Amino acid sequence: MAANTAFTGNTVTELADLPGVRERLQFFTREKQWINEAHLQLCRVPAPTFLEQERAAWFLEQFRVAGWDASIDRAGNVLAAAGEPPYIALTAHLDTVLAPRTKDDIAVDTDGRFHGAGVSDNGAGLAALLAIARAWKLPSKLPEFPRGLLLVANTGEEGEGNLVGMRHLCSKQSRLFKNIHSFLIVDGANTDHITTRGLGSRRFEVTFTGPGGHSWSDFGIGNPVHALCRAVALFAETRLDSGPKSSINVGLIEGGTGVNAIAQTARCKVDIRSESNERMDQLVDVLASAVDRARDLENQRASGGRVAAKTKEIGSRPAATLPEQAPILQYVRAVDSHLGIRSHLDCSSTDANIPLAMGIPALAMGAGGLGGGAHTPQEWFSPDGRDLGLKRILLTLLLLIRDPGGSGK
Known part of the structure; x- marks a missing residue:
């Protein structure tokens, strides 16, 4: 499929109907409980900016248990790759502004809402990373793709972390520097926006x-x-x-x-x-x-x-902008049309700032569910509707990975 702006939802439907893809989409609904439990577990591992090591080690183990060949790079990013480069990178930042003092600081109320530091930003994004990792390794076959998938739980997104993990990944010091085609960044919960402008x-x-x-x-x-x-x-x-x-x-x-x-x-x-x-x-x-x-x-x-x-x-x-005609954006819009998601473009400060400033296609999106109170002790996350966000991420990844056309940049 050549990268173009005439991409339609019909192709998304065809892709979603493939047996291997359909099983993975169903996984997100079928395994809601497992995803919720993994979400709570990861949030109970503290990871304030510059002190993400314990959570990184936890993620390394989770990726390996899921069947991935995983490692931690010099910046503390947890990396797991499938297929051959060039890669489409799915990333979520490990660090939080506030951190739980005890495991009991991360709680679930009677309505099923999660409460505590980082449950939405970026517990939701990290839970999506784990869900994609598990779904990708299901036994049913996926088609052969010309691009590979790279999963990244990265460091230093918040505050004075200054995007240190993403800077490393996009620098010559990273062995993956020339092997990443584009970035799909999962930050927070809500699916009503697509961040294409880096504040x-x-x-x-x-x-x-x-x-x-x-x-x-x-x-x-x-x-x-x-x-x-x-x-x-x-x-x-x-x-x-x-x-x-x-x-x-x-x-x-x-x-x-x-x-x-x-x-x-x-x-x-x-x-x-x-x-x-x-x-x-x-x-x-x-x-x-x-x-x-x-x-x-x-x-x-x-x-x-x-x-x-x-x-x-x-x-x-740096401030930077993804062009409106960029294939990665057209793919997300086609997936949104297929899934019935209404979203708008916005401007925010995320890990996407770094690749966008370098001319590498990147955008940030929510992981599904609803969240609020970020960076405060009152932060919350509701998993209702999370599976829709996860389906959105998977279908967008598959469209990017199956696209052999040019650089797309």
Whole structure:
């Protein structure tokens, strides 16, 4: 099948009617209980960003039990491949913003809803990865495909993880660098959206330092807390009511040792986001100007020791867009038409940012079911309708894997 934009749902129906495919689609409904139990088990293995090792080891074992030749790469990503390259990569990130303190923090209520840190983001995506791994290895034959399937449970998607797992996978340091054709990324639960635009972000730590001292006897020396507050106030005045959609946020402020002490250090962390890389660059310049101005104002009023300022970049995600005519998007739309899923295109910050910025076809989608409260202690997931999302993932993968046409890029 050559990659083209005239792809129709009729071909999806033909594919879904193949005996081996039909059995795998039925697996997702038949094995709902097993999928739910696997979901809860994986969520009870803590995996905060930078500390995903225990969950990665758990996943390695699960892939091997399912019959896959699996390994862990230098970035901590868990990899399992079937068939020959080029591969279509199905990925889901291992890490969570919050982590359960005990297994009891992941619970199921009387309505069957899951509650706890990471049950939706990205417990739902990881459970989908396991379900696809099991379904793929069912005894019934699938057709011969010109492309292989690569399953990846990757590290470092959240926060200051800075997409480290995906960066490695798309770098020359990875043995798979030249062997991945495209990425289907499963992040969260809901199937009402397809993420085709990568929301860019740049993150900074701004630190002011000074000699510090007593609030009374040393009054007048440069005060890092005062300087930091000025910098934040100046930056917060930035107008964002024109140009590409953008946002700024100071998400953390810390410093000082007591109410009667002039701090030696004060710092904040800043998040800048935009659909445009150029606009992000402009906002970075605005931040730098605000920091310089705040430092100079504090030193002008100081009668003693001066303050210094340092701005360090702690994260960068490029903005990027998947072309509307990309075959991977046409395939998802055809599958949605076949399954009766209504979805819209959206812009978000996901692992897809990295391959998209490199010109590699990629998009992110939900795993099925419903979820909410991400990144909070109130996070929840409902498995109702999960099998529809899993069928969507499988059919999209099969369309991508059976397509021998060109690069599709």
